[in-house]
Amino acid sequence: MSTPEGSGKEITLAIRIDTARHAQLTWIAELRDTSLKAECSRAVDAYIEAAKQDPKLMAKATAVR
Template identity: 75%
Template sequence: MPEPSNREITLAIRIDPARHTQLTWIADLRGRSLKAECFDAVDAWIEAAKNDPDLMARANAARAAIEEEARTRQAAIDNLFTATPPPPPDDDETDDLALVPEESRTDDAAASEATEGDQPQSSRRGRGRRGQQAEGGSADS
């Protein structure tokens, strides 16, 4: 919700002619401006809302959610500079194999790594190809 300020905000509303006539007559009979009548109506509506138990329950729930989010953010900022991040999970065996010297690996582990590394490279282009194409270029340009 925006914070109140000292400046006024212009609020333009469309109102049907019958209501406008009624508000104008009420203001005239009371010897007040239409603006003053509208302010009084808005103030009365706000006061009624303050006494609405359903609306108050919603406001309290919103306040609790805001406070919980603030606590979560504060904890995240506090942990940003003080807590040590946990180590990465050890889910992938292939990462572990890269750390073990090849001589000490079992035949199965070395074979599986060799099979993974021997994938055909036909789908990948070499670095020189793009440069060769650029150098060779078409004679039409």
């Protein structure tokens, strides 16, 4: 999977999460002195990196390419 590093363009992605998750994310952002956006981006980045380490997913990606 390639990632367009530094593309500069952003899109808006709206998701619905329950109030407990929102509260936890907000608390984490406050503790880290960051924004909710930054914490969500961090979580998405971690998810993408984990996907890159999934051999089954990578085999599917290779087959599709």
